[in-house]
Amino acid sequence: MVLWLALCLPALPLQLAERAAPRAGPLAITEGPPERPLIAFCNAPARAAGIAPAMKLAAAQALARTLAAVPRNPDHERDALHELACWAYQFSAQVTIQPALLRNGGQAGSASNCGLVLETGGSERLFGGRAQLHRRIQRGLESLGYRATFGYAPTPRAAWLIGATRASGLYATDAQADGQLHAALAPLPLTVLEWDADTTRTLHALGLATIGQLLGLPRDAFARRFGADRLDHLDRALGLQPDPQPAFLPPARFAARIELPADVTQSAQLMFPAHRLLRSLEGFLRGHNAGAAELIFTAHHSPRGVQAVTATRIGLALAAPERDAGRLAKLLAERLTRVSLPEPAVELSLTVERLAPFQALNASLLPPSQNSVHDGLDWLQLAETLHARLGSERVFQLQAVDDHRPEYALRIVPLAAERGGPPVPTQLASTLQRPLLILPAPQPLPQPHELPSYRGELVLITGPERIEAGWWDFGDPHRPTVHRDYFVARNQRGQTLWIYRELKQPRGWFLHGFFC
Amino acid sequence: MQAANLMPVLRAAERAAMAAVWHADDPALAATAECAPSGFAALDAELPGGGWPHGQLVELLYDDPGIGELSLLAPALATQARAGRACVWILPCERGLQADDPLQQALPYPPALAEAGIDPSCNIFVRPTVVREAWWAAEQSLRAAHLGALIGWLPTSNAPADFRALRRLHLLAQRHHALVFVIRPSLCADTPSPAVLRLQLDCDRAPQSRKLAIKILKRRGRPLIDPVALQVHPESWNRPAPEHGSVARLMPACVAAAAG
Numbered sequence: 053m054v055l056w057l058a059l060c061l062p063a064l065p066l067q068l069a070e071r072a073a074p075r076a077g078p079l080a081i082t083e084g085p086p087e088r089p090l091i092a093f094c095n096a097p098a099r100a101a102g103i104a105p106a107m108k109l110a111a112a113q114a115l116a117r118t119l120a121a122v123p124r125n126p127d128h129e130r131d132a133l134h135e136l137a138c139w140a141y142q143f144s145a146q147v148t149i150q151p152a153l154l155r156n157g158g159q160a161g162s163a164s165n166c167g168l169v170l171e172t173g174g175s176e177r178l179f180g181g182r183a184q185l186h187r188r189i190q191r192g193l194e195s196l197g198y199r200a201t202f203g204y205a206p207t208p209r210a211a212w213l214i215g216a217t218r219a220s221g222l223y224a225t226d227a228q229a230d231g232q233l234h235a236a237l238a239p240l241p242l243t244v245l246e247w248d249a250d251t252t253r254t255l256h257a258l259g260l261a262t263i264g265q266l267l268g269l270p271r272d273a274f275a276r277r278f279g280a281d282r283l284d285h286l287d288r289a290l291g292l293q294p295d296p297q298p299a300f301l302p303p304a305r306f307a308a309r310i311e312l313p314a315d316v317t318q319s320a321q322l323m324f325p326a327h328r329l330l331r332s333l334e335g336f337l338r339g340h341n342a343g344a345a346e347l348i349f350t351a352h353h354s355p356r357g358v359q360a361v362t363a364t365r366i367g368l369a370l371a372a373p374e375r376d377a378g379r380l381a382k383l384l385a386e387r388l389t390r391v392s393l394p395e396p397a398v399e400l401s402l403t404v405e406r407l408a409p410f411q412a413l414n415a416s417l418l419p420p421s422q423n424s425v426h427d428g429l430d431w432l433q434l435a436e437t438l439h440a441r442l443g444s445e446r447v448f449q450l451q452a453v454d455d456h457r458p459e460y461a462l463r464i465v466p467l468a469a470e471r472g473g474p475p476v477p478t479q480l481a482s483t484l485q486r487p488l489l490i491l492p493a494p495q496p497l498p499q500p501h502e503l504p505s506y507r508g509e510l511v512l513i514t515g516p517e518r519i520e521a522g523w524w525d526f527g528d529p530h531r532p533t534v535h536r537d538y539f540v541a542r543n544q545r546g547q548t549l550w551i552y553r554e555l556k557q558p559r560g561w562f563l564h565g566f567f568c
Numbered sequence: 569m570q571a572a573n574l575m576p577v578l579r580a581a582e583r584a585a586m587a588a589v590w591h592a593d594d595p596a597l598a599a600t601a602e603c604a605p606s607g608f609a610a611l612d613a614e615l616p617g618g619g620w621p622h623g624q625l626v627e628l629l630y631d632d633p634g635i636g637e638l639s640l641l642a643p644a645l646a647t648q649a650r651a652g653r654a655c656v657w658i659l660p661c662e663r664g665l666q667a668d669d670p671l672q673q674a675l676p677y678p679p680a681l682a683e684a685g686i687d688p689s690c691n692i693f694v695r696p697t698v699v700r701e702a703w704w705a706a707e708q709s710l711r712a713a714h715l716g717a718l719i720g721w722l723p724t725s726n727a728p729a730d731f732r733a734l735r736r737l738h739l740l741a742q743r744h745h746a747l748v749f750v751i752r753p754s755l756c757a758d759t760p761s762p763a764v765l766r767l768q769l770d771c772d773r774a775p776q777s778r779k780l781a782i783k784i785l786k787r788r789g790r791p792l793i794d795p796v797a798l799q800v801h802p803e804s805w806n807r808p809a810p811e812h813g814s815v816a817r818l819m820p821a822c823v824a825a826a827a828g
Contacts, residue, residue, distance in 0.1 A: 450693060467692070488642075546772070568634055
């Protein structure tokens with residue numbers, strides 16, 4: 053059964069400004085020419101101080117001295133709706149951004165409410181029923197920092213009308229089936245149709261206040277007097293006319309931003325807004341059935357005077373694609389300990405350029421053994437946690453490389469992004485006696501009496517093992533050829549060492565490893 | 569007649585009961601955890617349970633690398649690697665060492681690890697910069713469910729702080745099945761530690777022997793008086809030290825000629 057859900061976000065500009073952190077003091081969103089700004093939206097403390105929409109900013113500031121005024125930014129609102137549509141795509145394949153619906157007969161620009169309409173009838177079974185899905189969307193919106201009113205109806209327009217009525221603080225009932233549609237729409241006020249002011253005024257003058265009264269008028273006369281598209285609007289809301297919706301197609305990259313209400317000076321303070329962004333990312337990735345392997349947070353700073361300050365870039369690279377906001381937040385918290393902000397940050401953005409196929413990674417169905425930690429981290433998560441805090445050059449793996457030169461027989465490899473799952477054991481064998489600890493850069497040994505010493509006199513035990521190799525890297529200064537005689541040596545303290553005598557100029561003895 | 573029939577049953581019951589009783593005098597019975605053999609029978613005989621205990625903190629105290637200390641752990645690590653479980657190495661922290669100490673840059677050598685049966689790809693290496701990072705990494709590792717073993721060169725600051733940090737690791741280790749080895753300098757032998765097994769490793773100073781001498785400072789059960797001596801390196805390395813002149817003999821002729 054087709055059922056549409058309207059998510060109506062009242063006073064979106066205000067919500068955007070309060071999203072990163074709730075503000076206790078009065079806050080107003082202004083619009084209009086910069087020399088004479090008018091209040092467009094204001095929060096509850098501002099209303100309590102006597103501030104109302106359409107008031108001049110100067111007058112409002114006289115009423116509340118602590119009033120914070122933020123100019124309205126339509127681009128931010130559009131981006132926020134777009135981001136929210138990406139998030140909502142996880143619940144439904146049919147998502148429409150409002151106020152596109154109002155274009156037909158209404159004035160899109162003056163819409164006081166905006167939001168989304170999504171078809172949930174088809175996906176409610178997947179989420180365990182209508183009530184479950186409702187709760188899930190509600191909790192999700194809360195975690196993103198949005199307040200929304202919900203409206204359910206079998207047609208998108210009716211759902212939107214119900215949602216918009218609730219957004220304006222009035223009572224409305226949901227229409228769960230076609231039969232209830234008329235009864236649900238009838239008591240709604242005419243104003244939610246958002247027709248132009250003249251029409252609404254005329255209708256009010258005729259004594260018409262609700263949609264139900266409009267529907268009681270003769271159709272021909274109504275169309276002649278108010279236009280066929282008004283009648284069409286009502287017909288579509290009632291499901292008498294088909295009402296195809298433009299399908300929203302989410303983009304293949306994720307970009308979202310959040311305005312920081314107050315200047316943020318400590319990197320740890322970025323955690324709360326970052327969490328909101330990660331929630332949004334999680335919804336986006338669920339909609340794509342994908343994961344993100346590299347996240348880039350950018351903290352934008354306020355310009356220092358006229359000079360712009362370079363934004364701080366915080367990259368988070370993962371060993372395997374991930375989308376769980378909780379896990380990502382833990383990694384980010386570790387990563388932020390290494391970040392310091394040069395200037396206070398005013399905006400935080402998150403971008404993911406490349407989506408990666410995601411497999412939910414549950415290490416195993418059964419725990420590896422009964423004694424192990426059941427709620428513990430997976431080893432991949434462990435690697436990522438270490439990686440995020442200490443950096444890639446400090447957490448690594450080692451690979452054996454087939455090279456006769458001992459220092460090139462190992463390679464330091466970062467914990468690779470492509471390698472997923474537990475490590476695969478490989479078969480490697482060597483017949484030569486090699487030390488368990490090696491020095492990547494051999495250490496020169498002092499030679500007090502022509503003979504090498506290391507914490508005491510050295511005694512050669514076995515050797516020499518001549519290693520002359522690397523001529524095929526001829527000319528590469530980073531991989532020189534070696535001409536060496538290796539010995540196993542031991543000193544008075546019992547340390548067994550791997551040392552060599554350099555045969556090239558300048559000659560000398562070097563310590564290369566420990567037989568631990 | 570009936571009593572005679574009951575005797576074997578009683579004996580079996582007694583044996584079963586005895587097995588559950590903690591025997592302070594018998595190292596083999598004093599184990600409370602599953603153990604992984606060290607690969608050296610003489611050492612296993614003295615370790616409670618016959619090897620390195622899983623899920624317990626084990627402390628190795630020594631100063632000089634290269635006395636054969638890691639070889640004691642290799643068979644147990646190889647078993648973990650074969651099971652596909654990760655092993656985390658917390659390498660010596662740069663801050664805790666002297667400026668010229670080669671351990672600052674020393675790395676486990678993958679060909680030697682592979683020869684010991686430890687697949688290098690199962691190992692994660694961490695090189696902390698400051699003391700706090702080393703302990704943090706150790707703690708994080710012990711929160712990972714699939715950890716097979718942890719080998720940490722953990723720096724020391726002062727005895728009370730070390731004890732607290734070790735105690736945290738000890739508690740985490742007990743919730744875990746992993747092998748946990750903590751490597752610390754031998755001057756820590758006098759300070760208290762929550763580890764269930766503490767071993768002090770040194771080289772046997774007898775002129776001809778060159779064995780690894782292991783003093784068990786602490787174990788479940790009766791204390792060990794005499795150190796265990798193990799031949800870790802090949803026996804042929806124990807031959808009498810050659811005369812100094814023989815260094816020249818060991819040198820290739822061309823080098824000797826060039827040096828001369």
